[in-house]
Amino acid sequence: MSLSQAARDRIVNDFIPRYPSKRAALMPSLWLAQEEAGWLGPEVFEEVGELLDLHPTDVASVASFYVMFHRRKIGDRLIEVCENPSCFLNGSDQTYARICDQLGLDSGHGGHGVQTTPDGKFSVRPTECLAACDYAPVVQVDLRFYGPVHGADVDAFLANMEAFSIEGKPSVSMANGPQAVPVDGWEAHAPPAPGSAE
C-alpha cells in the first residue's frame, strides 16, 4: 500500500465532499499522494483510482497531462529555473547554467526534462513563467519562490536559499506602499514623449 491511511481519510472525508462528482477529487488526491511519496507510480494510480471509482489508466492519463506530477522518482529537492522572456532578458540562462555546473549537471542538454544528481539530492529543470517576473531571474525550489538569482548569485543562493526568498513580499514596485508614484526626475532621463502615435 503506498497511500497512508491518513491520506485515504483525507481524500474520503475532505476532498470528495467538496465536489458534486467523485472524479473531481482527483487533482487534490494526486497532490496529496505526491507529497507523501515524492512521485506518482502505478500503485498510486490504482489506489487513488479505487477511492474515486476510476480506472488506473484513466488516473495515469490525467496525471501525465500535468508537468508538476512526476511519474518517476526525482531528487530530494527540485530546483526549477524560469526561462521565459522576462527572466531570459535578465540573464536566467546564466542562472540555469551556473546551477547545473555547481551540481555537476549538463547545462547544455537543451531539453526541458528533469536532470538529477547521481546522489539523488537535487533535480533541476527549466520551467515556464512563475508569475514573479519583477524578481527576475526567478527560481522555484520545492514550490517556494526565490529571486532575483543572477548567475553570480548562484553560489550564495545554493548556500543559503532563504536569503533569496520572496514569499509574501510585495512587488518590487511596492516596497514603499501600494501607490504608483512617479520616479523623481523621471523626465530628465526619458526620451521626449512621442507625438500622436498614429
Next chain:
Amino acid sequence: MTQTPPVADAPIQHGAGQPLPWEPVLMTAVGREGGRFLPDYLLRGGYQGLTKAVQEMDPDSVIKEISDSKLLGRGGAGFPTGVKWGGTKRNPGPRHLVVNADESEPGTYGNRYAIDADPHGLLEGMLVCCFAVGIQQAYIYIRGENLYGAEVLEHAIKEAYAAGYIGKNILGKEGFNVDISVTRGAGAYVCGEETALMESLEGRRAQPRIRPPFPIEVGGGLFGRPTVVNNVETLMCVPHILVRGAAWFASIGAPACPGPKLYTISGHVNRPGVYELPMGTTLYDLIYKYAGGMKRNQKVKAVSPGALACQLLPGTDLNVQMDTATLTRPPHWHPPFGPVGFGAGGIIVYGEETDIVQVVARAAGFFARESCGKCVPCREGTHWMQDVLSRIAHGHGRPRDLGILEDVTRNIGGRKTLCALGDFSVNSVASALRLFRPEFEAYCNGHARSSAAGSGVPVAAG
C-alpha cells in the same frame, strides 16, 4: 463608446475627482501589518460591499450596479462582467462560480500579488457574485506553482468561515449559503482557458471544450451547470463598486473599459513591478514615469503589451493607451491575425539590446510545450514553429525558413482552433516577422547577432 485618440499634449484623465497621484483601490493592504488577515481587512472597510448587497440591495440590483460600472473582465477577453452574471442567472440552477487564478501567461503576475496582499478582497467579490447570481458552491482554481497563494487563500477561507462570511445563512440572511474551496492545478498554461480549467477542476486532462454550449449555459459549465468564470482581479473590483458606486468606477480612466488596473511590467525596465493605475494609462508613462525608464538607458525596441500571447508593438508606439478597447481595434489590428491584444495587462519591455529572434524562439517553445494537442493546427503548427525558430536561433536557418514560418503562422492563426492558445502562439512570431524581418534574415544568411548584452544568451554562430 468612442474614445479620443491619445495625443502627446493631452495626458489621459485620471478620472473625475481623482486626486493625483492616483490613490490605489485594489492594493491598499500592501505595507500594512497583518494586511492579509481578517481583522485588518475589516479595519479597511472589508465586507461592507457584501453587507450592503445583502442588507440594502437585491440580487438583480447588484447585477445592475456591476453592469452600470462597465467593469470588463480582467482575465484577458474583456467580457462585461455584469452581462456574464446576468446571463448565468437566467439559466436554471444549481450554478457555480469559478475563480480563475491560474495566471500563467509569461509576463503577467498581478493576481499573485493581489492574492498575497488581500485574499479577503477576492473572497468578498466572490460572495457578492454568489449572492447576485444565486450560487452556493464556488471554487478557486489556482496554478500549482503558487503554493504560497493557495496557503494564503486557505487561511483566509478559514477566517471567513469562522466569522460567518462563508457558510450558512451568511450575514443572517436566510438561505444565503456559500461554500468556497481551493483546487490547485499542476502546471499547464492552458488551464487558464476557462473550459480547460473546468475540465481540470472536474479531474480530467485540461483540454478546452467545444462551444456552444458556453460556460454560462446548462451543459457548458462546471459539472454541466451554468457557471460564472471570473478572474481574480475582476472579482476584487466588485466590493469597491458596491461601496463607492458604479458611477465612481465608471469615471476612472478609459471610458470604454474603466476602473483601476494592476499593470505588471517587466523585462528591461529599471523598476519592474505591479503598478495600480487607471485603465488607459499610456505605455510611455508606465515605462518612464513609473517603472523608472530603461536599464542602461537603452531605447525601447519593442513591447509585448499583453504579455507573450499578444503581438509585439514597436518601440515607436509608446503613446498607446493601455486598455482592452484601444489594443483590440484599428490601428492595433493586423489582418489576418487580429488585434495586438491587451490580455491581462502584463507588459514585457524589450530594450535595443534584445535579440528579438531569441525571444520569439522562446515564445514558440513555450506555446509548443503548452499546446493541449486537441486541435491539429495548434498541435502540429506550434511544433513546426518551434523547430524552425530553434534552427534559426541556433544559427542554422536557411533563407526559405522565413517563408515556411509565415505559412505556418497563417495556418494556425485567425480563429482556426478550439481555444485562443492557437492564435496566441502565432502573435509574437507573426508580429516580429512584420516588424523585425531583417534580423531574421540576418540569422538565415549566417549573420547571427553575437551574444546580445543583457539578453544573456550565448548565440551559436551559424
